[in-house]
Amino acid sequence: MKVSYTWLQTYIKDKLPEPAELADVFNAHAFEVEGIETLPNDFIFDIKTLADRNHYALSHRGIAREAAALCRLRLADDAMPEVSANSSVYVPAVRVESDLCRRYVARRIDNVSVAPSPAWLSEHLEAIGARSINSIVDATNFVMFAVGQPLHAFDANKVQGSIVIRQAKAGEKIVILDGREMTLLETDLVIADDEGPLAIAGVKGGKRAEVTASTVSVILESANFDPTAVRRTSTRLGLRNDSSKRFENEITPELAGEAMARLTALILDLSPKSGAGAVSDTYAQKAERRTIKVDAGHMNAVTGLSLSVADMVDILVRLYCETSVSGDTVSIIPPFDRLDLVIPEDIADEIIRVYGYDKLVSRDTPSIEAVAIDQTFFWAERAKGVLVSLGFSETLLYSLVAKGAFEIAYPLASDKSALRERIAPKLAESLVFNARNADLLGAETVRIFEIGKVFPKEGEKMSLCIGVCQVKKRKGVTSESVLKEAVAGLEAQLGVSIGGKIEVGPHGALVEVDFDPLVAILGDAGSLGELGFRALSADVRYKPFSPYPFIVRDIALFVPSTTDEAEVSLAIRDSLTSTAGTLLVKGPDCFDRFEKDGKKSLGFRMVFQSFEKTLSDEEVGAFMTTLYDTVKGKGWEVR
Amino acid sequence: MREMCSIFDGMGFSVATGPELETEFHNFDALNVPADHPARDMQDTFWVKTKPGEAKKVLRTHTSSVQIRFMEKIAASTEGPRPFKVAMPGKVYRNEATDATHEAQFHQFEGLYVNKSVSLAELKGTLERFFKEFLGPDTKLRFRSSYFGFVEPGVEVDLWWKNRWLEVCGAGIVHPNVIKAAGLDPAIWKGFAFGMGVDRLVLMRYGVDDIRHLYSGDLRLINQF
Numbered sequence: 001m002k003v004s005y006t007w008l009q010t011y012i013k014d015k016l017p018e019p020a021e022l023a024d025v026f027n028a029h030a031f032e033v034e035g036i037e038t039l040p041n042d043f044i045f046d047i048k049t050l051a052d053r054n055h056y057a058l059s060h061r062g063i064a065r066e067a068a069a070l071c072r073l074r075l076a077d078d079a080m081p082e083v084s085a086n087s088s089v090y091v092p093a094v095r096v097e098s099d100l101c102r103r104y105v106a107r108r109i110d111n112v113s114v115a116p117s118p119a120w121l122s123e124h125l126e127a128i129g130a131r132s133i134n135s136i137v138d139a140t141n142f143v144m145f146a147v148g149q150p151l152h153a154f155d156a157n158k159v160q161g162s163i164v165i166r167q168a169k170a171g172e173k174i175v176i177l178d179g180r181e182m183t184l185l186e187t188d189l190v191i192a193d194d195e196g197p198l199a200i201a202g203v204k205g206g207k208r209a210e211v212t213a214s215t216v217s218v219i220l221e222s223a224n225f226d227p228t229a230v231r232r233t234s235t236r237l238g239l240r241n242d243s244s245k246r247f248e249n250e251i252t253p254e255l256a257g258e259a260m261a262r263l264t265a266l267i268l269d270l271s272p273k274s275g276a277g278a279v280s281d282t283y284a285q286k287a288e289r290r291t292i293k294v295d296a297g298h299m300n301a302v303t304g305l306s307l308s309v310a311d312m313v314d315i316l317v318r319l320y321c322e323t324s325v326s327g328d329t330v331s332i333i334p335p336f337d338r339l340d341l342v343i344p345e346d347i348a349d350e351i352i353r354v355y356g357y358d359k360l361v362s363r364d365t366p367s368i369e370a371v372a373i374d375q376t377f378f379w380a381e382r383a384k385g386v387l388v389s390l391g392f393s394e395t396l397l398y399s400l401v402a403k404g405a406f407e408i409a410y411p412l413a414s415d416k417s418a419l420r421e422r423i424a425p426k427l428a429e430s431l432v433f434n435a436r437n438a439d440l441l442g443a444e445t446v447r448i449f450e451i452g453k454v455f456p457k458e459g460e461k462m463s464l465c466i467g468v469c470q471v472k473k474r475k476g477v478t479s480e481s482v483l484k485e486a487v488a489g490l491e492a493q494l495g496v497s498i499g500g501k502i503e504v505g506p507h508g509a510l511v512e513v514d515f516d517p518l519v520a521i522l523g524d525a526g527s528l529g530e531l532g533f534r535a536l537s538a539d540v541r542y543k544p545f546s547p548y549p550f551i552v553r554d555i556a557l558f559v560p561s562t563t564d565e566a567e568v569s570l571a572i573r574d575s576l577t578s579t580a581g582t583l584l585v586k587g588p589d590c591f592d593r594f595e596k597d598g599k600k601s602l603g604f605r606m607v608f609q610s611f612e613k614t615l616s617d618e619e620v621g622a623f624m625t626t627l628y629d630t631v632k633g634k635g636w637e638v639r
Numbered sequence: 640m641r642e643m644c645s646i647f648d649g650m651g652f653s654v655a656t657g658p659e660l661e662t663e664f665h666n667f668d669a670l671n672v673p674a675d676h677p678a679r680d681m682q683d684t685f686w687v688k689t690k691p692g693e694a695k696k697v698l699r700t701h702t703s704s705v706q707i708r709f710m711e712k713i714a715a716s717t718e719g720p721r722p723f724k725v726a727m728p729g730k731v732y733r734n735e736a737t738d739a740t741h742e743a744q745f746h747q748f749e750g751l752y753v754n755k756s757v758s759l760a761e762l763k764g765t766l767e768r769f770f771k772e773f774l775g776p777d778t779k780l781r782f783r784s785s786y787f788g789f790v791e792p793g794v795e796v797d798l799w800w801k802n803r804w805l806e807v808c809g810a811g812i813v814h815p816n817v818i819k820a821a822g823l824d825p826a827i828w829k830g831f832a833f834g835m836g837v838d839r840l841v842l843m844r845y846g847v848d849d850i851r852h853l854y855s856g857d858l859r860l861i862n863q864f
Contacts, residue, residue: 050786304760349792353784362764
């Protein structure tokens with residue numbers, strides 16, 4: 001919620017701390033300030049309040065009271081305005097027919113002038129990002145942002161007969177303020193008259209009784225609706241707004257009467273010729289103030305602080321609670337709007353956040369007998385350890401794929417609309433992908449695996465998938481043979497038969513097996529220590545890689561048999577460093593060497609890549625030409 | 640993740656796991672996040688299509704569901720309930736658009752300590768020790784008042800990182816409703832719980848620039864570790 005600093009100050013007698021300082025106080029003790037915007041004569045806080053504090057903190061007054069409590073400031077006088085009712089103005093006839101309406105306060109005002117708002121009012125609203133519409137609508141919004149009670153105004157002359165608060169008839173329709181037609185369900189609550197719905201309760205006003213420039217009489221509504229009903233209706237209709245947000249977070253029905261008085265006083269002020277009638281107030285089940293009894297020892301046990309009863313009472317009184325003390329027991333009556341304070345732990349929360357988490361001294365937990373480690377976790381980690389020791393890398397591929405037995409109700413993207421039934425398809429893709437980077441990685445074989453959940457028709461289970469792609473041709477070595485060897489290694493070290501059918505294809509070879517049956521055979525888990533988990537070296541830092549393609553170039557040379565391989569390598573590196581510089585990302589790596597007729601043949605491979613663009617063959621060709629000249633200059637022969 | 644487990648192992652935490660395809664009960668209701676409550680808005684959920692009459696299922700939005708599973712197991716054990724410390728690492732899912740710091744799937748690391756008396760001071764001590772061992776002895780952390788349905792009091796844990804505070808972990812004293820929903824007596828058993836995004840900590844510790852790299856299966860990244 002956007003909150004105006006100067007508006008907050010109107011509720012507080014003492015001077016508020018500077019905006020940045022106040023933001024620090026809120027962040028540490030109450031709610032997150034996500035930003036502060038500086039206006040010519042105000043500061044606008046963007047405050048993120050969460051569901052527990054939304055009962056009272058979706059208003060300037062609620063936040064001001066919080067500020068006063070936290071900073072020990074005195075509140076300004078905030079007495080309810082006196083409204084003298086004019087007996088010549090009708091009292092609206094109201095009938096509440098549903099329990100989803102907890103209170104309904106209505107009042108008619110005649111002879112209003114619907115005009116642009118005075119500057120102070122439109123500026124207040126615009127500062128916090130609300131649009132100024134006209135003096136009546138702006139007055140309802142102003143009071144809502146001030147005290148947190150959503151309000152509505154109907155054009156009294158467009159209301160036919162009495163006002164009924166009832167559940168909608170199935171299929172009943174209403175045209176809302178923006179002109180769209182909405183179809184209602186029986187679970188929706190409406191404000192209706194003899195003709196039909198006038199508004200969707202707590203959610204949106206209807207077009208039929210809209211306040212316009214020609215309106216002369218209004219019926220004001222200050223009501224309290226069931227949070228769940230408002231949430232369901234507003235969510236279903238896609239109409240979540242400042243009003244529905246406050247109702248769905250639940251506000252005390254006590255607020256409705258006060259908000260009506262404040263709204264009336266404001267409208268009478270804005271339209272001096274107008275006259276207000278008496279209120280119609282339907283309030284069947286009056287809200288009661290609850291009492292919470294807490295034991296001071298319990299409070300300290302939860303927080304880990306050692307506060308005295310007097311310290312606790314001081315905090316609670318600052319939060320406008322009534323307290324009485326009997327020995328170590330404190331009885332607390334929270335103010336009406338603190339619907340979040342219900343159980344003793346809620347009180348512990350208030351005590352420690354106001355006292356300050358920064359003053360909480362850390363303590364160790366006692367040592368207790370450990371429970372057994374999850375078997376599946378243990379054996380999966382064990383298998384991962386073995387595979388890594390065999391030169392494999394673990395992947396964490398997406399579980400969301402295009403097709404599968406379990407489909408997502410509202411998928412993000414068509415290629416992520418179901419849960420994977422197997423790991424294999426994505427692992428195969430990963431083999432192909434990584435094989436393309438084999439030169440960059442300096443690997444002749446890509447070895448990867450994943451152990452994770454899969455979701456076939458029969459349900460969730462653990463799966464182990466191992467894949468190999470032999471990139472470089474070697475006699476007698478295939479993807480399949482490397483994979484078989486790895487599986488045999490894993491079987492030997494775990495002491496269990498893996499089984500499974502090897503799938504050979506363009507990706508190389510892979511095998512996928514159910515992991516749960518293996519765990520059943522392997523039995524009890526050992527300790528974490530046995531897994532040999534080690535800390536990754538603290539100085540390992542990730543090096544970003546280039547998203548652009550790389551280019552591979554080889555150079556083969558005949559050199560005298562007395563010439564050292566390292567010397568040749570260095571010469572190549574020097575030449576390329578002077579031409580290609582950092583574009584040489586790998587190599588020169590000697591991949592081939594033999595001697596023939598007293599001459600030594602050496603083959604080197606280099607990989608070029610840019611972080612800024614796709615390199616062209618011509619660019620790399622130019623580096624190679626210079627390189628050829630350099631080596632020829634040394635008397636070496638390019639093959 | 641392994642290193643995290645092993646640091647918590649040093650503090651006596653065991654390891655527990657649970658399903659990724661969860662019931663609405665274990666993922667929300669039992670965690671004091673009832674249907675139609677605004678707290679449900681805090682997590683964008685992947686709902687899985689079910690047949691009419693079938694219990695609603697979700698891709699778990701947090702590893703907190705494992706807390707319920709584990710407490711149910713402890714509550715049902717033949718020897719009766721006992722104190723315990725468990726760490727719960729695992730994959731979780733959020734229905735949100737992906738970018739360099741957000742993924743639809745990521746990893747969480749959850750911890751739960753249950754005993755007859757458990758305090759926020761012990762929670763702070765536990766997390767302080769973990770972060771110092773994981774990120775270095777100079778690591779500074781702070782608690783900030785916050786709200787999650789399943790803990791009360793609830794806190795957000797921030798780490799001082801590159802000259803600013805960074806949110807890394809939600810934590811608090813397990814709400815009595817949660818203890819009760821899992822079958823333990825909240826008058827006797829208390830607990831603290833914490834949950835952190837593993838991916839963000841990996842990003843922080845190793846300077847990886849884009850969370851999406853972690854799920855690409857790209858050896859250009861994996862082989863650096």
